[in-house]
Amino acid sequence: MTKDLGIVICNFNKVDYLKGCLETLYKSNFENLSYDVIVVDNASTDESVKFVKDNYKEVILLENEINTGGSGGFDRGIRYAQEKEYKYVALLDNDILLEENTIINLLKYIKSNPNVGIVGSKICTMDNQDILQEMGSFIDFDDKFNVKTPLKSHKDDETLPEVVKCDYVPACCLITTNEVLQKVGSFNTDHFIYWDDMDWCTRVKKAGYEVHAINSSRVFHKMGASNHTNTFGVYYFERNRILFYLKYLPDTKVKEFTDSICNWFLNSIFFSSLKGNYATPKSLLFAIDDLFSHNMGRQDNSIFIKEEQINPFEKYNLTIDDKVCLYLTDNMITNRKMYLYLKNFYGDKMSIFYDKKNEKLIKQNFDEGYIISRNEFENRKFDRIFLPLEHILDYNENILSGDNYIYIDQFINVVSYKEMYNLKASYEMHYNMFKNIYQPVIEKKFKKVRNDLLEKDSLC
Incomplete structure (x- = not known):
């Protein structure tokens, strides 16, 4: 009997993160869904395979002989899911923590929106859980020819939209359908890693579907060191x-x-x-x-x-x-990155200042550091x-x-x-x-x- 959902997790040498991912996944609310969890291991040399075999015997473990990267790992998992004909397929990074309704809310959304080929979660950083890493991203075909993540580094609060219609969502936590996979196929393994999910989402959009990110589904992602x-x-x-x-x-x-x-x-x-x-x-x-x-x-x-x-x-x-001051601008990605970089050297001794025109943006998304007034900024000798x-x-x-x-x-x-x-x-x-x-x-x-x-x- 065909199950409702196949959940594919790609792993390489991250057993400690995989533990958290599987623990929170199995605590999720699946309501009455039938599902399988498929871990594709990319020839890990840590204890990943042993951990899965010893603790999650119900997991379908696919072991690659060599490291095929995220592209190859997800490709194998997707092809397995196609063979088993799951109605829906989820892709998860191994270094995420899920909330109870993360998966079920994605599934309910894509079920009720047949025009949507892929729906992804809101992604917050694991180390600072009220700060966004990504929620619906875009591909710039006109100017800088790169990815655009408009909400990155913003706070996860009531000002966020419920839905973002976008160009792509990362394979960090998303759901698609068997119908989409039959039409579009799997990941391009030429990539090994990076731009594979952008390529795949672009093909999905070219096939006539939309890509959405939703506020009601959230994961916490361990971002790599910069x-x-x-x-x-x-x-x-x-x-x-x-x-x-x-x-x-x-x-x-x-x-x-x-x-x-x-x-x-x-x-x-x-x-x-x-x-x-x-x-x-x-x-x-x-x-x-x-x-x-x-x-x-x-x-x-x-x-x-x-x-x-x-x-x-x-x-x-x-x-x-x-005596130093960081002058914040209207770019929150740059603001936050520079603040963390300088704080690593100066600690809490650094003053913060911003123009009146950026006040709403800064107050809404930035509450770290010692904010000074314009009078203090102009009269203190930094x-x-x-x-x-x-x-x-x-x-x-x-x-x-x-x-x-x-x-x-x-x-x-x-x-x-x-x-x-x-x-x-x-x-x-x-x-x-x-x-x-x-x-x-x-x-x-x-x-x-x-x-x-x-x-x-x-x-x-």
């Missing part, structure tokens, strides 16, 4: 991002996309070298070259250990006794004022400035006001060289990859 010691994340994210856009962009946007990628590559080379980190741009070059050579899937030889970077606190002779930017190159003459200002972006590029002119002049020289020598070669290669992808799709 300061990785190797280039694993940047390699797979950037390689697969380029693959995605070359596959799905309209012809009219390919030139603009190429310009954007070349700018990103140039920025990585330029700013990484300033910090003494050559591993990141090298891995990016390998990512582009592997894409050109169709070396997809897992590529261990393209991942490098990062060098120890120049410490900005030492570079600018900063001490924990400095040794340093940190102004967050999305990127250092966003600096212009209209931005607040002064000898005691330090500009810092979400990539931890740090530049003092006194350095800004020389930095931008040096960047301009590198920009002209890159654009006239290297970019034409990249453009030629991108066209070849895109033509190959389009030809492959036309044969399918």
